[in-house]
Amino acid sequence: MKKWALRAIGVYILFGILMYVYLFHIASSTIPHSLKGTSMDPATFLTKRQLVLSQDYSRIRNLLFFLSTPYEWLFYFLILILGCSRAFEKWAVNTSRFQVIQSAVYLFWLSLVSFIATYPFGYVSYRFSKAYQMSNQTFGEWMKDQVIDFWVNYLLMFIVVAVLYGLMRKFKKRWWLPAWLLSIPFTITVMFVQPVVIDPLYNHFYPLQDKALETKILALANKAHIPANHVYEVDMSSKTNSLNAYVTGIGSNARIVLWDTTLKQLNDREILFIMAHEMGHYVEHHIYYGLAGYSLLTLLGLWLTANIMRWTIQKNNGRFKVSEVSNLSSLPLFLLITSVLLFAVSPITNGVSRYEETRADSYALKTTHDKKAAVQTFQDLTRSGLSQVNPPFLVKFFRYDHPTMLDRIHMVEQYPLKK
Structure with missing residues (x-):
């Protein structure tokens, strides 16, 4: 044994x-010269x-x-x-x-x-x-x-x-x-x-405070036929500087969620693109x-x-x-x-x-x-x-x-x- x-x-x-040798000394992450x-x-x-x-x-x-x-x-x-x-x-x-x-x-x-x-x-x-x-x-x-x-x-x-x-x-x-x-x-x-039981164990979820932005997001959700009446914001800035947004859950438990870091670092046009992307998964x-x-x-x-x-x-x-x-x-x-x-x-x-x-x-x-x-x-x-x-x-x-x-x-x- x-x-x-x-x-x-x-x-x-x-x-x-x-x-270690591959990642630090052999592999290359440079972009093609034509894209410089x-x-x-x-x-x-x-x-x-x-x-x-x-x-x-x-x-x-x-x-x-x-x-x-x-x-x-x-x-x-x-x-x-x-x-x-x-x-x-x-x-x-x-x-x-x-x-x-x-x-x-x-x-x-x-x-x-x-x-x-x-x-x-x-x-x-x-x-x-x-x-x-x-x-x-x-x-x-x-x-x-x-x-x-x-x-x-x-x-x-x-x-x-x-x-x-x-x-x-x-x-x-x-x-x-x-x-x-x-x-x-x-x-x-x-x-x-998961959206209503497990996720709240880790973070605090609350309705999106920017109501003008919420209206725009819900308009996109309506086009995608997503059964959501609210957009949720989650306090992630206390944990990370990364950005994220997602549509999670199924049926009546479907939730549209934005990290507060995303709201702080991106403008409305970028946020709407991200949300449209997430809704694309639902539509597809x-x-x-x-x-x-x-x-x-x-x-x-x-x-x-x-x-x-x-x-x-x-x-x-x-x-x-x-x-x-x-x-x-x-x-x-x-x-x-x-x-x-x-x-x-x-x-x-x-x-x-x-x-x-x-x-x-x-x-x-x-x-x-x-x-x-x-x-x-x-x-x-x-x-x-x-x-x-x-x-x-x-x-x-x-x-x-x-x-x-x-x-x-x-x-x-x-x-x-x-x-």
Whole structure:
């Protein structure tokens, strides 16, 4: 077991070194020479200091992204082969004879250890955000959000784990099918309650104070047939300097939300373009296409996970200290496999998302007829987020679910507005 643990750690360290070399010494984020001096050239709308900061901050964020995902895999692998998962299961079984309580106890210990193990990544990310003036949170405020995250994720995971392992015990080989069927209403329920139950745990939402702007936004919403009577403002300036706006929820719980940072840093024309973009997702039915795509991927993913888990446990029973798939101690293996599968399919899901974002940009242009505001919006988003206009290939391939700012501005410049 020590050899397997050391090998896994060694592979992770080697991967980290290779990603560091790629991001800091090999990959290029410069724009093509033919675009120098255009609206796509960051040198035309960023100061020299902002150019340096955006390059450095983006590299750090990208490195943390590529290190954190395999670190999660390493964590689950070590939890399995070192016998920690088996120990958590014994504590759970000794606590109660009721399987629901056993699931709660086991998941608490696994979640707690996972929180402690991944805390350094979160803290480093927080410190860099503070250093580059992206975060306005005090350490206490940041920790409060981490604690809320822990309990929200624990509650959702408890529901999933209790149901999932109940199905595993009842349907030994085909548990993945009823699990998939139940995942659909569960996902829809979470989407329905998130705007009114989960989101307010983190931030304070209140009606938009600028009523003239609200009237303009609701006029756009009316054209898009969005059932909204109010626009909400959320206090994000106490946490970040980044900009954002979104339309969330489904049915009667649909909400139009603007960050107060967006209201402070952008003019009305830019805000209306952003809101038209968000409404474009609604008009294009992206939420329903997303649900359909998610359901299909979940079906395939659960089927693959079930087969991989069964094969892995049969071949590595002694090594992983898990005798059956339905044992609670197999949960880290389930999470490891699903995490790897999600990462493997991310280039496809990112590609689909980038296409949808382009469609939403197109809808916003068609609705507002304001190319100048669109270009200014993308430039301001780049500036506020210290992001790269043209990120390296692997970053775009695995991380970007939006088109690059270079692609978005280029699309705007080439978009044929009808007179």
